[in-house]
Amino acid sequence: MNILLPKPPFVFNNGAAVVEGNLLYIYRPVDFRELMYALTNAIYNEGKTCYYCGADITEKQRTMDHKYPVDFGGPTITNNLVPTCKKCNTTKGNLMEDEFKKFMAIGNAEEAKAFRVGIERGHRKIHTGKVKVIPEEWICPKDYPINEIEMRMQITVPLGRGYEHVSKRFAKYGKVLKPVIISTNKKLLDGFNVCLFAKVHNQWDRVNIIKLDNVIVMY
Numbered sequence: 679m680n681i682l683l684p685k686p687p688f689v690f691n692n693g694a695a696v697v698e699g700n701l702l703y704i705y706r707p708v709d710f711r712e713l714m715y716a717l718t719n720a721i722y723n724e725g726k727t728c729y730y731c732g733a734d735i736t737e738k739q740r741t742m743d744h745k746y747p748v749d750f751g752g753p754t755i756t757n758n759l760v761p762t763c764k765k766c767n768t769t770k771g772n773l774m775e776d777e778f779k780k781f782m783a784i785g786n787a788e789e790a791k792a793f794r795v796g797i798e799r800g801h802r803k804i805h806t807g808k809v810k811v812i813p814e815e816w817i818c819p820k821d822y823p824i825n826e827i828e829m830r831m832q833i834t835v836p837l838g839r840g841y842e843h844v845s846k847r848f849a850k851y852g853k854v855l856k857p858v859i860i861s862t863n864k865k866l867l868d869g870f871n872v873c874l875f876a877k878v879h880n881q882w883d884r885v886n887i888i889k890l891d892n893v894i895v896m897y
C-alpha cells in the first residue's frame with residue numbers, strides 16, 4: 679500500500695527523512711511515530727485545525743488521533759492519523775472514525791450514550807479477531823516471505839514491556855492486533871516486539887504485515 683504524503687518540500691530532522699516526488703526516503707534511523715506525526719501535520723494544514731470539530735488548535739493543544747484505534751490494530755501511519763483537539767480525541771476514545779462522526783451527529787445526550795454502549799458491545803468481537811478492522815488492502819497476503827524482513831535492532835534479554843504487552847494480548851485473545859510495518863525494501867519500521875513475539879512463538883500467520891510501497895529506507 680502507499681501511505682499519504684504531503685507535497686514536497688518535507689524535510690524531517692535535518693534530512694533524516696525527505697519527501698521527494700511521491701516517495702518518502704528515510705536516510706537515517708528515525709522515531710517512526712514522530713515521523714508519521716510530522717507527515718500528518720504537514721498533510722493537514724500544519725495541524726492547525728481539529729479534523730473532527732474544525733476548531734483552531736495550537737501545537738500544545740494538538741493530539742493525534744488514530745482513525746482505527748490502536749487497541750484494534752490501527753497502525754501509526756499517515757492514512758490512519760489525523761490532528762485533533764484534546765476534547766475530540768478523548769471523547770472519541772475507542773470509536774472508529776465513522777462511528778465517532780455518527781456519535782457527534784446525535785443531538786440528544788441519552789441517545790448518544792445508548793449508541794455508544796451498543797457500539798462498544800460490538801467491539802468485543804474485534805479482540806478475538808472475529809471482526810476485521812483495518813482495510814484488507816492495507817495488509818500483505820498471508821504468504822508474504824517474512825524471513826526476508828530485515829530486523830536491524832539487537833535482540834536483548836530480558837525483553838521489554840512492549841514485548842510483555844504483546845504476549846499478554848496474545849494470551850488473552852489468541853491474536854496479535856498490532857501490525858508490523860515495513861518499507862518497500864523490507865526494512866522493519868514499526869512492530870519490533872510483534873516480530874520478536876511471532877518469531878519466538880512461530881505465530882507469523884496471526885500477524886498482519888503492512889508494506890509501505892512508497893517508503894524507502896536508504897541506510
Ligand SMILES: [Zn+2]
Pocket residue numbers: 728729730731732733762763764765766767
Ligand atoms: Zn475537535
